[in-house]
Amino acid sequence: MNALKHIKILYVDDKKREEEYVVSELKSYCNNFIETDCCINAIEIYKEEKPEIVIYNVSFPEVSNEEFIKQIRSVNEKAQVIIATDNLDKKKLYDAINLHLIKYLIYPFNLNTLLDSLKDCVRTLDSNSSNVIKLSETLTYDKFNKALFKKGELISLSSKEVMFFDVLVKNKDRAVCYEEFNQIIWEGEMTKDALRSIVKDLRRKIEKTIIKNVSGIGYRIDV
Known part of the structure; x- marks a missing residue:
């Protein structure tokens, strides 16, 4: 992660957690x-230092997450913005879409999980693009939280449906071949029937033409 050496990060957390060692490693x-443990100070620090990435614990009572x-x-x-939280519900995910929030991290998390989120942030900064993709008038996809919404409602997907759809979105400028799905999702043990079943179930949940x-x-x- 050489790119992180050239990125300024603001870490805002008012709690001592098991993840404290993760922060030490991240340094x-x-x-x-x-670092700061006060959200009011964090806003002032941000205005002065203008870091590219903020990691934020949502437990502060003084200022709401959205504010x-x-x-x-x-x-x-x-x-x-990466938000660390103890739990995540549908409303938070949908609010994240509206705020173009990059990533939620659910406690407990490890260094690799945090670094993966930071890599997503760096890619977005480099590409000057959003993590939120509007697929149609009714469908929206948050590619970093791997959350698919239809008319504002979170669509429930199986783990393989999530993986399949994510592969499609990440390669939206081309066709993804059968062997790629085989290796990425089934690790070499895919059957054509299993793949067709995934596609059929997804089409039933979203717009068939997507x-x-x-x-x-x-x-x-x-798209």
């Missing part, structure tokens, strides 16, 4: 790492 990857992010985004609308079959090759997403 070895970052040359510009700022904190809005204040951060008033300084930099492209700010990357997932296109490419004869002799595989599938692509139509």
